[in-house]
Amino acid sequence: MLNYINAITEEKSYSGLQMKEIKPVMKLIVRGKKREFLSAIGKSLNLLLPTEANTSTRSEKLTALWLSPDEWIIYSNKISDTDNNNYEIENLLTKNITKTNLGAITDVTDQFVLINLKGDKIFDLFQTGSPFNFNNFRNKKGSVIQTILAKIDVIIHNENQNEINLFVRRSFSHHLFSWMNDSASRL
């Protein structure tokens, strides 16, 4: 048996801000251009990929975020178990998409760390390190953007009022989390 050791082990809480990693969460990058690709995904997951920029879609099991005209990240809404990394959704899509040459499916479950932020200070935190204009974003549930936070690439998903899911590459995650805590401690 292999032990499962995720990137960010501690949960942090400040007035108006809580931060923790959510794991394990299956994450897939799906790529494709053709119309058949979109419909095949739709059928396989009964989830339509968002085609409008900076938006997301959601089914009971899955959430899909727009990353670019031919790239999406799909992640599971519920956490999976730690002693198994065989995801039937990946297998299903590999069968229906990759094998039929409609597009590409790549497992990025551990490529990205999903940090969940809650509280009314989230955007005050972001403002100390991100040039992005959150004025409208903060009120648009479901919005998605890729930008820079503390010089690090992040995907930011507006999960809910005062709740954000932030995706960052694993090797950057400790640095970013430490930076966020340092900033949060002075908000």
Add this chain to the structure above:
Amino acid sequence: MFIINCPYCGEREQSEFKAGGEAHIVRPKQPTELSDDEWAEYLFMRKNIKGIQFERWVHTHGCRKWFNMIRDTSNDEIKAVYKMGDKPPIK
């Protein structure tokens, strides 16, 4: 610092982008047929225009897509952006 209207993501800060130099320099289809001079022309020689320049940018920290920009290099005014393969919206 500019605000750049990424043709895919919308208006973003310049810090999310990288510049990729002069646009519409197509890689020769048959490099082996070219003389050293012709190859050097493709490889190194640039218009480096003062004024309206057609250039390439990429949204590195966003959608990672390359696109074209028309910018006045004398005052950094961005005149237009357009997708790769599209016709320039202005001459």
Add this chain to the structure above:
Amino acid sequence: MTKNLRVKTSKFIDETYRISFKFNGKTYYGFKGDTLASALLANDIHLVGRSFKYHRPRGIMTAGSEEPNAIVQLHHNTSRTEPNVRATEIEIYEGLEASSQNCWPSVNFDIGGINNFLSPVLPAGFYYKTFMWPASFWKKYEYFIRKSAGLGKSPTKPDPDVYEHKYIHCDVLIIGAGISGIIAAKTAAKNGFKTLLVEEKPYLGGSTIYQNSEHFKINNQISSSWLEKEINEIKKIKNLEIKIRTSVAAFYGYNYLLARENLTDHFPLEQRNNKTRHRLLKIRAKKVITATGSLERPLIFDNNDRPGILLSSAIEKYANFFGTACGEKNALFTNNDSAYETAISLYQKGINIEAVVDNREEIDSKLIKETEKNNIKVYKGYTVINTSGYKRINNITIMKLSKDGQKVIGPKISIKCDCLGISGGWTPAVHLFTQSGGKLKFREDDQVFIPNKYPLNQISIGSCNGDFTLDEILLNIIKTLKEFLNIKKIEYENLEVRSSFNKSKKNIWLLPSDKMIGKTKPFVDYQNDATAKDIKLALREGFRSIEHVKRYTTTGMGTDQGKLGNMHALGIISETSGSKMEELGTTTFRPPYTPLTFGTIVGRNVGEYFDIFRKTPIHEWHIENKAEFENVGQWKRAWYYPKEGESMHDAVQRESKAARDSAGILDASTLGKIDIQGTDSSEFLNRIYTNAWSKLAVGKCRYGLMLNEDGMVYDDGVTTRLDENHYIMTTTTGGAATVLGKLEDYLQTEWPELDVYLTSVTDHYATVSVCGPNSKKIISKVIPDLDFSDKNFPHMSFKNTKIGKIKCRIMRISFTGEHSYEINVQANYGKSVWEKCMKAGKEFNITPYGTETMHLLRAEKGFIIVGQDTDATMTPIDLQMNWIVSKKKYDFIGKRSLYRSDTIREDRKQLVGLLTENPDEVLEEGAQIVADINKSPVEMLGHVTSSYYSPNLKKSIALAVVRGGKNMMGHKLIIPMEKKQINVTVADPVFLDKENKRLNA
């Protein structure tokens, strides 16, 4: 014995709150609300510092950020010390310690003062004309020049304070909270714009707020009381954010501005700990309204720089706002009406005024009338020609001006005074406007530059737009705001305004004197001691452009950036050279508007956040096991694992030996990994690698070399065919990001027709590499149910497998020349896999090794490291890797460049091995190589790229690039070091196991 010049209480000063502070070691008292300057003045102290060049005594001149003279060192010799702080800006706090600068031994007695007497031989640019003999002496002269230059002292301890950044996006930004800014802010916010109002001072209302003259009224209320009500209202507006102590430093294109919000500089030191000192606001505003007001001009006459000489408006502010007089015998000297506002204020406060000297002849002005009504003597058509008093003005001499203002006539009149207020009219503060790219025009009637062409989405209002009187200001604001914000009506439309200001002004840039100019010292730039005669000298010597004059005389190059003197410099140039003001143009105002602390600019990007710190999933294990780390790009990689008492050399030798004798284990997780899918993947690889890929069987791995279009080696790595249309590529650790970027570039821009998708999976996988003769035994213990036979699992192939229920990929590839395996597993299981291998390998003395040993092992095999054995000038042919350059392929990136006249030369530098005559002598990496040491100039054939002592070969080995090296096998060459020469022989770069037996051992 210091006096107390505090007059009738001001509501801006809390006299119940007494604050003690030290100036030059002596304790003084001030009140809450005081600046250091106002507190000193209240204690009758004017002499604050010494000037830059002549070390002349200088005092407080202004009441704001334009102050050229009164600059001090704060908290000398502490970690919070700060040079060149303006006494007029620093709010006093309990325990404040300030000292004078640029003087020794003391501000009262300064040896440097001697320069004042040498000044005749120290004209502008004197240093260009001398100190040239003897040639070798410049450094000695320079030593003294440097010592006497500079102002305050740099801190010598690290800064205890913290700085933050904040990005702000708003609809409307208003700079300056004077009457114009307040009106604009209220209007914008009330019309639904997300509005930000920033003010550099600690209070709102600008100069109107302490204006209490019957002569300036709005809706029949004294302007200050009217404005007070407005201020109280705007504080309640929801979508209006107000920031005081916030000064805009820079105004860049696209309405991007930097502002410094000062949070703790007015706190006693002990209250500052772990608070943010400054916050740098990075503001993007859809619209910007500049309301930065205007600066009063000094007047240029002989000895116009003595302590006790202030701007007239400053004296008014010290009286009305800070409730202190600047002297007991005050005189005023003006060329316009505003000095009379000061006169009236002083009179109301019961401060004695000896006289007002006015350039102008009789004019009809309510203010003058009232002044005279109060029995204040007004000299009309007069000018000050000189002042006296070394450390404090004690007397002025005035004479009548000729009609044309060119000469002085009649008898000299001498007036005793201990304070002189000067007013040369007003200069709009257009600095930010021009920074942003705005163009100015010159207004002849009152000789000012005002905004002409605005960049998009910004406007200037109030006196920074050249509207100097209350009625003008209010009238124009209304018009401007309606247009700019595109709004129908505005509440201020029917204001009833009374302004008694007569706009007439007699502008003379350099006032005439009874002496020839050569004998006078009319200062234009106070801080840098640039006088009108310096400017005339520059012109005489052919420096005609304002930029030349500025640089030659250093006018406007001080810490005040010439906010006071630049206009006069221009004026004097224009008069002397006969060129028009607008043709001269202003000097470019460079950011920042007021100096910006480095720490503020940097914010939190210091210390541990200076740069990103990337960790592998196995990082913690390396720490637990005492690894030393190496920076590779932003990664920290285990460099070597010293045991108790081991040197780096010992450790590396041990690790290298263990890897070849039994087993070694390496964390290779940092290698770039790119997932490649799509029906054209093989074709894509064909185009970007030098070798052919179409025929690579599924399940097999292949080494690839990537070139730049210029033919030079760029990156390398092993790529594995996972499936018909699915590859995984590895890149160098440092190259990962750029390679992916480059590949995307080609895909998107040159070959959009290719069906290929690239996805980075570098962070998804942990990569554990186990090498050595026992690696197979170890790995088969970790993965029992996999057939490791060479037949089923040969070198350069891969298997999908599982450890427990966990999927992973295992490649049989080798960078050491040993039989070895690379397990790629999902990152969160990486450390566990590593530990499993360590456990399984215990009986074989499995030895963790770091990057240094990896480099040594691969060097024994002659494998290159891109970036170490190559620079941007090496082709694959130069590396003697012709085997990897496909002859069949029609084209690939960089191919054409390999056939240029220079790249086909036979005698290019080529990669070879080197063996030292003495096998124990290890060469220095970077050492140069020659054939003939006696030849001069020495001809360098190349250099050593990699060099190690090989414990396995028991001798020193090296890789090198040598001109024509591939045909020099066996040649003897020389490495000339500083103190010795080392003899080497050119050898095959593959030192160990040329026939690759060990790969299958």
Add this chain to the structure above:
Amino acid sequence: MKNKYSIFSLIKNALSYHENWEKAWKDPEPKKEYDIVIVGGGGHGLATAYYLAKKHNIKNIAVVEKGWIGGGNTGRNTTIIRSNYLWDASAGLYDHALKIWEGLSQELNYNVMFSQRGVMNLAHNLQDVRDLKRRTHANRLNGIDAVYLNTEEVKKFCPIINTSPDIRYPVLGGTLQKRAGTARHDAVAWGYARGADEMGVDIIQNCEVKGIKRNADSVEGIETTKGFIKTNKIGVVAAGHSSVIANMAGLKLPLESKPLQALVSEPVKPIIDTVVMSNAVHAYISQSDKGELVIGAGTDDYVSYSQKGSHDIVEGTLSAILELYPIFSRMRMLRQWGGIVDICPDASPIISKTSIKGLYFNCGWGTGGFKATPGSGDLFAHTIANDEPHKLNAAFNINRFISGDLVDEHGAAAVAH
């Protein structure tokens, strides 16, 4: 003969209240025709004219400058002078310049304040160490006074550097060239102008080139805002604007013009008396005689002639400065500005003839042109006068971009291009 500058002339003139100084240079209107026209009145252009007149005895020369002499990169750079370059060709070129610097004040009778306070280059990772050692060995064999220093020696030579091993990119060592240093940028332009003017060179300011008149194979003159000037030799030394002039002649150059920024702090008493450069973290710093910390920032990645760069570059540079000099955190930035630098793909200059007879280019100095000013002028003058390069600039011809025989100095350049 102009009145010679010296302490005595200062005293003499003091007696007449400095009313009798002569013009440092005249401001003539252009003549109809010149033997040679130099386009660009920066240090390099003025030096070229100076040496043409002095060494090649050609007096009928005009220098045309669109603004004011020395107003471009000459007056905007951080004035670092050194010759510790990697390749023989570069070492030859820059050390030739350095040797002239050493006597320039006397030669020009104008104090250019060449101050040999030493230049140190720092290493922050193992490859830096290899590269710097490689360069140092090459320098030594080329007769250039560079030595390699370990961390302690670095600290000893410049005690305010933070050499703690705990910083993000610790200082692992460095190189030192003692003969290197700084000079007063304006003085260089003004000194050469005064010298050239005295030998009869016409320095024509506010004269912008609008076109180049040429026939099939050679040049015939230039169109300027002050009219047409006939000449059959044109030496272009227009730095950031080189491509603009080249395009007028129908030429393309391997150049990109990019913003380069610099800044100075408020003046303080002496705190750092050498020049320290660090490519890896990108920071270089010195202190002017006036007391200002002079700090060079990096280039932006886009073409621009606006003389403005992005603030991110300045922020990055200053964070690197504070990484190495934490004591400067409370120092204040006084002025910040930008220049336009013309960068070659191999980070080396072009001093060369062109395919058009009589048209010569001196460009591509990127971020490092100032240090070469005297040498560049001397060699360019030689190239123009003899219509063939001097052996010291032969390698810097335009054809190297065709043959591929580049002089790759990215490693040695102050700013990684």
